[in-house]
Amino acid sequence: MARRKKVYEGKAKILYEGPEPGTLIQYFKDDSAPTAAEPKPAAVDGKGVLNNRLSEFFMSGLNAIGVPTHFIRRVNMREQMVRMAEIIPLEVVVRNFAAGELSARLGIPEGMALPRPIVEYYYKDDRLNSPMVAEEHIVAFGWANQQDLDDMVALALRVNDFMSGVMLGVGVRLADFRLEMGRIWEGDFMRLIVADEITPDSCRLWDLRAMTEREGQPAADAVPLADVYTELARRLGVLPSNVTHTTKPTLIN
Structure with a gap:
């Protein structure tokens, strides 16, 4: 190496x-x-x-x-x-349930299901703590054009459908997650692709198997998935045979 x-x-x-x-x-x-x-x-x-x-x-x-x-x-x-790939300097965040910054910013109760998935953009700059930006900022400053944005939303929502279904199948609720996207050239044509990584580092996961029940209904305040890396790998069937420990990291906000 x-x-x-x-x-x-x-x-x-x-x-x-x-x-x-x-x-x-x-x-x-x-x-x-x-x-x-x-x-x-x-x-x-x-x-x-x-x-x-x-x-x-x-x-x-x-x-x-x-x-x-x-x-x-x-x-x-x-x-x-x-x-x-040429990485677009944006984090694309998809939210399915109110949590973290969204709850704090808008006063929405933590754990409430959103009427539909919400897509947000954050400008990638650690010095500025990756501020949230609007489409107008993105187009005005040349980070992406309107067609890019339309394609990014379409890709993000397809990823959300796939990820939500996979997670639900192993007893996990995907509250929100972030993506990075990039541009690649295929001949004379440019296309957008999902880049970086998709891991628990970029997702907020709630463990449905650990949710308490109230009168037969799941509680609104689902709990974080404990031992997230090892437990998720185990449930998905990708846990390496030589990993025998568990860890308890702090999930992203």
Whole structure:
């Protein structure tokens, strides 16, 4: 790994030059993403191995149903080969239930089902704490054009349908999640693809099996999925045989 050229290093991943033109090797670290409560990333033993498997599972599933992603194949326990893409500097957030920032911003009770999935955009800049932006800002500053935005919404909602169904099938509610998207060129044509990763780091997950019941109905305040990386990998059938421990990270807001 030391002989490969590093292209980029983030909070949870490192990108290296790939073995083929137009490819990269994405390496998953054990570091957890910083939060307001814990601004310095902490290592979560085995997290990179599990996130590699989980992102492979979700990206492969999306590719299989015709949603284009950057994922090509898993290389080893911590690495996967991906397509090189021009990353759009936006986080696309899809919300199915009120939680976190949305509840605080609008005073909506935590756990309330939204009338329909809500798509929001956040400008990716750690110095600014990734502020929420409107479509007008995105087009005005040239981060994406209107056709890009229409395509991003369509992709995000297809990912949401797929992810919500998969999660529900293993007793997990997908409250919200974030995506990154990129542009690739195929001949003279540009297309948008889902990039980065899809892991518990980018999702808010509630454990339906642990919800209490009130008069036979699930409680509105579903609880976070405990031991999220290991438990989700186990329920989805992608837990590596050599992972025998569980961890209890803080889920994203």
